[in-house]
Amino acid sequence: MSSFKGNDGPETSSGRDEGEATLKFATWQSAVDEGFWHRLASLKLDTLQLAEHPIPVTGFFAPCSHPQVSSHVQLLLESLDNGQSRNNPADLLGNRNRVPISGMLYNTNTLEGFYSLDKQLLLKNTAQQIWHDIQSGRAAEDSRLLNRFLMISHADLKSWNFFYWFAFPAIKLPIPATSAPPKIASEVFDGNEGAGVLSACNHWRSVTPTMTHPFFLLHISVSGLVQAKPLSEWESVKLEGGKVIAAFYDPCHLPNNPGWPLRNLLAFAAIYWHVHTLQVICYRERRGQADLKQCIVFDVIIPQLPDWSDMSNVPEAIGWELNAFRKVGPRSVNLSSSMDPYKLASAAADLNLKLMRWRLLPSLDLPLLAASKCLLLGAGTLGCQVARGLIAWGVRHITFVDYGRVSMSNPVRQSLYTLDDCLNGGKPKAEAAAENLKKIFPGVHATGVKIGIPMPGHSVGKNEIPKLLEDLNQLKDLVHDHDVVFLLTDTRESRWLPTVLCADANKIAINAALGFDSYLVLRHGACPCPSNKTVGANSIRDEKESKEPDQNLKKQGLRLGCYFCNDVVAPVDSTANRSLDQQCTVTRPGLAPIAAALAVELAIGILHHPDGLYAPADQDIPVTATTDQPLGLLPHQIRGFLAHFAQLMVVGHAFNKCTACSATVVQEYRLQGVDFILKVLNEPNYLEDLTGLTEMLLATQSISLDWDENSEGTDSNPQSP
């Protein structure tokens, strides 16, 4: 299945001819392993990006070792050094069955670029390089330089289509070399001479310094001693007398034709040795040993050459490979069907993100995002959409917490569920969300945890305490084990405990809440009283947290507030006595996707900010002004008004009497632990008394009495007895 090319252009008969005839060489054949394409794909996405410079690449071949099959130039995973991989350098040095052949890859950004490459020029440049290596004597020292290849490609990583074209540049002699028909080596070298040739070749092929050198000399001394020598010893063996035969690792299996490497060997002989006749043995093997029945021997006549030492007189080159249809043209391969769909999905999921780094956001820290663990409290309208946003940004660890089951009214608004999840009473929400997220992207580590969040004002009976403690501990552990906590539940009071836990553990907390046509997205400030014991062992923010907390807090200026900082009453049970429209989150459908998207963008912004959790709140600037951070501004709160198509950035500082994030509350939680939580749940006024809100409200009340003596002062104080 080889193709032939005469030196003189169009092919003539390739049949056996008893007289001298133009030599016809079997072309190289390329074979690209899937591993190579995968390596190229990641190199392109991660390192090269938009760069189009040529990339060194190493092919591998071996002498033909099968009577019916030529050996190919193979491109393997290790053919490309992607800089990040732990390529064993020995891989590129090759071995007897992987003789390296060095190449250069031109990978273009576009298919149009691929087609418009000047292929003739590329080929000529490489041929010139070979010519220079011959003239300079470097090829005589290292015969591997005579075998080179070129590859052009375009990798369409969206469809996993790879277009490529190989060239094996050969210097074209001005007048083709001729030869009588070849003889089988076993007929040329018989008896002792044959045994000597076998032994010399097998030795050359088995010792490390020579095995990967595909061109060599066989010297048969006058005394009949046969030795294999490097090309550089031509002059000395010539002086010794006897026979000198040039040998090369021949990939070709054909009985009457040499393989492509002979072309550059003949050019070398003509230019460097200035010979006009040369006996050549096409070295071939069988079962790992030289096989003289396969090797063929040519007596080649090389015509007179022009003076190539003149640089203007550069030889012509040929060598672009034909495609599978034996036509001049590129090949293509589509890997999408043969790839493991799960791996393919992972690669594809990263595609858009890696592309983002090429041009628009080079500072995007994908490894950071892939390592960040996100805890989503609530797997409803917001939770589903936040999870989708996170995986789109490359976050790979997501845990859902929800106590409910998927109900029939959920799928139209909660974007991770379908009707199937609602049947037979509904699947547990957290688990269904995790399961369905994996159906979208199997590379995500998603988990669903069904626990209820203890809530102030929802008092607990004695027999409920064991379950409550279990939930509480699990929630605490979850907060500690994650890096970002999203508060996405549907009541105000269910956000209280997570706020306390995040403040205690000094975690990034992102809060999204919906009204009917307005939304609030905010990030909580850092812990008011950081403690070493609370730094989670798994936190990717350890480094930053270990800095002096005071120093960190200073960065933020006034500490940023939490969801409860604006409130002067503690959270209570808001679910009691609600009619259906108050139980269901009745919001304009557009609200949740917007708020969820902003919550995710805010989280990504914090993770990328050099000060992380301590990043100060940015104020708004004109949209035409550039932002300090590549990802843009990092606000504290975003408030949106859908009926006005308006969105505002708001800064709210921490309130020292806050019922959730104040130092008083965090310290009391650290001191009393579970007992503190139980008091909050069961004693309506406990939090307000503790934080001093009660006192403050009483003071406010007496002031209002002073100001307006006719008003019913007690009405304005919901805590009065």
Next chain:
Amino acid sequence: MSSFKGNDGPETSSGRDEGEATLKFATWQSAVDEGFWHRLASLKLDTLQLAEHPIPVTGFFAPCSHPQVSSHVQLLLESLDNGQSRNNPADLLGNRNRVPISGMLYNTNTLEGFYSLDKQLLLKNTAQQIWHDIQSGRAAEDSRLLNRFLMISHADLKSWNFFYWFAFPAIKLPIPATSAPPKIASEVFDGNEGAGVLSACNHWRSVTPTMTHPFFLLHISVSGLVQAKPLSEWESVKLEGGKVIAAFYDPCHLPNNPGWPLRNLLAFAAIYWHVHTLQVICYRERRGQADLKQCIVFDVIIPQLPDWSDMSNVPEAIGWELNAFRKVGPRSVNLSSSMDPYKLASAAADLNLKLMRWRLLPSLDLPLLAASKCLLLGAGTLGCQVARGLIAWGVRHITFVDYGRVSMSNPVRQSLYTLDDCLNGGKPKAEAAAENLKKIFPGVHATGVKIGIPMPGHSVGKNEIPKLLEDLNQLKDLVHDHDVVFLLTDTRESRWLPTVLCADANKIAINAALGFDSYLVLRHGACPCPSNKTVGANSIRDEKESKEPDQNLKKQGLRLGCYFCNDVVAPVDSTANRSLDQQCTVTRPGLAPIAAALAVELAIGILHHPDGLYAPADQDIPVTATTDQPLGLLPHQIRGFLAHFAQLMVVGHAFNKCTACSATVVQEYRLQGVDFILKVLNEPNYLEDLTGLTEMLLATQSISLDWDENSEGTDSNPQSP
């Protein structure tokens, strides 16, 4: 399985007692058909909403017709008149097997409300009504008034849990009535008398005027003639002499006890007839005929009553039904598992929307949205999210147009696909989107159409023309058949033809486009030159479109611009020569959900605006200001900047040289049809020449030459030769 209650409170023995004993009555039993709950659910959602006023409801029963089974009071679908339904009035009048019993339903908004209803008071009020009907003589005229019931309920339509409790109010005599053990009627009335009783009863039960009156008299004249008479004839038959027996349709099957209706009959006899003894027959049937072997006869002794004409001396009432555990308490039923999941899903999908109408957005026109047909051009990141937003708003007709297949990189950003859709080369996108939308909400009419959108600058060869014509016609028909068209494709030029088609057909066109971190959502203006022929036959906007177009256009002031109105060059092939990051829509993941949500909200706003497509563009107002329209402002364009968390409302007026929506283009399209499109596709300068842009640009160029003689004037003009 009946329960007994003596008039004197706690039960004593119910065994046969040969002497006079307190009468023990078998209580009514309720049975609620699922249809009733469905009717109640829709009544609540659509009509009652938050209202808690009592609702008239009609139960149905029949005399007992089985020796072992008492008959129930049944509540059926038609028991509730929801105002919208075509209830056959005959349904409520009942028939011999559906004797109506009128009731009052108190349905509460919350479960707490349900439990806190004053059940004793409700019961007493109903008993008083019966008492008044007796005293006034109305019950004598219409004996149906003696049977009444009460029902309290709470419908949790999120989980399809219904809580309910029936009461069958009975006036409690101050001293219980007594009787000797009953006799079987066939023993009391033998021979001719028995035949007469049978015949009289069967007649009463078979003729329309009397069959649904559950109380009557049997008069056996001195001559032995038996006649059934209404209660009002008591005095006259008494005067005639002979025997008078009071009869009632007895739901009870027990051989020794009368059913519950006898209670109010005895009260009636005591109050209205002032009798102290009464012979009563418990009328029961078998196979649709009176059966004297089942009927039992009591000789009741009614103790002396106080003077009830004094209003302050109101009788006590009893009658709350026991629950299935024979305890005092409500019952509940959960229908979610027994309901057809598809119907349940439809009901649930509407839940949030109907709840929105209760309080926040009473003007929300759900039938309009359900009838509006939306065409989504592009089923990618934006298309998927727009479709989700639309079904959440109650839109029920969605058609996707996309030419592509679902690829591995899609699911993480395109919210209607999962990995399964990518396998084996990927499903056609439009079809997969439609299919998956139905999995979310089976009630949606979703269709996927795989056609390519012809694009300017993407020239077509001769052999491609038949396919192009087919695509073009299909697209044109689709635009005509839909009410709102969303332009959500990923290139500028693919929006051109849809813009022209929407302008021609005068359809609402919503355009959403993404940059890397900015978005644009806009609605196109109306057609510059409306034509009657272009009004789609299926358009729900026919009425508005049929108004004088000029008048409509005036409303908008200056006509609003389209996506191309800002451009001074015609769209060209932007896909040629793009590197991977330019081929894929590389955007911040938060962008598409936000832009898609805004596109949907904008569409919903237009559909609700009294001027629809012709609504003028609102300018921004403070977020605290109320908006004219209940849904809020209706901007022309919304431009968002994610890095600045900013969003602006922009108004852009139509450009009279616009290459897509100008009168010149629309008229030329109407004139030339397909030929026009072909010219645009194949001739790069055609559109610019046609609209006068070329001329304008040349003029601009000469001006700029005047101003800056050193600059290379031709560079600023991409159309110069």
